[in-house]
Amino acid sequence: MASLLLSGCSGNNNNAAAPEAAVQEGSEGSGSPSALPVKTFTALLDNNATFPYSESWPVWSWLKEKTGVTLEVQTPSGELEESLNLAIASKNLPDILYMPNRKESNKFGQQGALVDIKEYMDKMPNLSKWIQQYPDEAKAALSADGKMYMFPNQGFGETNRLVWMYRKDVFDKEGLKAPTTYEELHEALQVLKAKYPDSFPLSIRYGQNPDELNASMTINFGTSEGAYYNFDTSEWHYGPTEPAYKEMLGMWKSFYDEGLIPPDFLSLQTKQWQDMVSTSKSFVTVDYISRIDFFNNAMQKDNPEFNMQFLAPPAGLADGKQLNPYFHYLESGLTVASTSKQIDDIMAYMDFFYTEEGRTLASWGKEGETYTKEGDTIKFKPEYSDVTEMRKQTGLQTSGTYTWIDFDAHLSLFSDNLKHAYEEAAKYDPSAMQPRPAFTEQENEVISLTGEAINKHRDESFAKFVTGSRNLSEWEKYVEEMNNLGVDKLVGVYKEAYDRMQNVQLSGE
Secondary structure, eight states: OOOHGGGGGSSOOSSSSOOOOSSSSTTTOOOOGSSSSEEEEEEOOOSSSSOOOOTOHHHHHHHHHHHEEEEEEEOOOHHHHHHHHHHHHHTOOOOOEEESSSSHHHHHHTSSSSGGGGGGGGGGGGHHHHHOOHHHHHTTOOOTSOOOOOOOOOOOOGGGGGGEEEHHHHHHHHOOOSSSSSHHHHHHHHHHHHHTTTTBBOOTTTTTOOHHHHHHHHHHTTTHHHHHHETTEEEEEEGGSSHHHHHHHHHHHHHTTHHHHHHHHTGHHHHHHHHHHHHOOOOOEEETTTHHHEEEEETTTTOTTTTEEEEEEBBBBTTTOOOOOOOOOOOOOEEETTTOOOOHHHHHHGGGGGGGHHHHHHHHOBBTEEEEEETTEEEEEETTTHHHHHHHHHHSSTSSSSOOOOOOHHTTTTTTHHHHHHHHHHHGOOSSSSOOOOOHHHHHHHHHOOOOOHHHHHHHHHHHHHSSSEEEEEEEEHHHHHHTTTHHHHHHHHHHHHHHHHHHHHHHO
C-alpha cells in the first residue's frame, strides 16, 4: 500500500518549492514556536449542534504552537452538502474542505475541485509511515480512479459500534441467563412476555435506521442486508436472496406473531423506543454502544437497580458465529482544494496529524492543561469528566482537528459499564472488515437506480414476510422477483469495483 501511494509522488506538484514541514519525519515536535513559519489557511468545516464551532477553542492555539498554522474557519449556514455545492460551483474555494462522506469527496475530486493527496506523498513522511500501519484505512480512502482525495482517518469510528444490550437487572430478577443464540433469545423473550404481559421484550428503533439494524440481524445468520464479500468463498454475494436470510425472516416472524416485538416495530422512531426502554416496557435492544450510559445515567437517578449492559450478539444458525456488524469506521474527512495557492504547506501541516505527537494532541489536548501523565499513562484532568463537555470546552475531536485518534481518550471518560462494553464488543468483530470499494459515476448510477429498486422490494418483502401478509412459502417466487430486478447486475458492480481496487493495490499504479 505504501508503494502504491508513494508511486504517485513524482513530477505532479504545482508548487516547485519544498514546504517547510511542520513536523519532520520521526520528529517529536519543533521546539520553539517562534521557529515555525506562520501560515494561515482558509477552511470550510462542519458545525455540530452539540458542540458548535468556536474560534476561542484552545485546540486552535495548541495546533498553532506545534505547526505555526492558523485556520480561518467558515461553517455552513445550513446543510454542509449545500455549502459545499455552492462553494465548488462558485470556484471560490477555501484551502481546506471537510467532506461528509467519501462519495462526495470522490465526486468533487474527479471534477477537478480537489487535490490528489498521493501526488504530494513525498512531502508527507509521517503519512507514508502511517499507511504501512493502517493499509485498510488508506485503501478505503482511494477513489475509483485510484486517487486519494480525502485524508484517511482511524480511531474515531469506534463511536459507531452497533451492539446488542439488555436489562441485566431484569434478567437476574427472573433467573434468566444472557442468551447466546436466537433460540435462547426466543425462550428468554417468551418468559419475559409471560411475566410482563404489557411489555414487548425486544424493541429496536427500526424506523430510524433500518439499514444498520438489518445488518445487525443478518450478520447473526451468516449473511448480509445487501451485496457483501464472502471471505470463505472469495466471491461477492447478495444476502437477501440467500437461504440464511429466509431463516432470519422466520425467526423475526415468530417474534412478531408472539407479541415479543412491538406491532409497529417497522416504523418505531427514537422517542417511542426510548420511552419503551426507560419505562420497562422493553428489555432487549440493539443500538449504538453509547446508549448503555445514556440509559443508565438517566434512569439510575430514580431507579438505582436499572442496569443496561452489553449483550453478546446471539448466533442465528446452528454452530453459527456470534458477530456484530463492522460499522466502526468514519466516512467523513478533510480534503484540499485544487485552487489553493498553499498546497505544499497544507500537506506539511496535515502530515503533523499522522505523528504520535499529533495523535496525542488531537485526542488528549495539551499536557498540563487538559491531561497529566503518570509514566506512560495519560489521564484527563479532573475537570474533564464527560466526553461531550470536554469537546465543547476544548474543541478536541471536532471537525478539522483530527485524522488519527487515540480512542482511549474517549474510553477514559466513560463509565465502567461502557468501558466493559467496548472491551467485550471487540471480541465479536468480524475477522475482516467488509471491503468498501469506490465506484465510478456509471457504477453509482447502477446503485442508485437498480440498487434502489432492489432495496425497495427487499424492504417491502421483509415487512410482508415478518407481519404475515406474505407467506414464507413464496420465498422462491420472491427470490425470482429480486433476480429479475437486477441482483446479478448489482453484485457485478461491487465485484468490478472491488477487483479494480485490488488491481490498483497489486500493480502499484
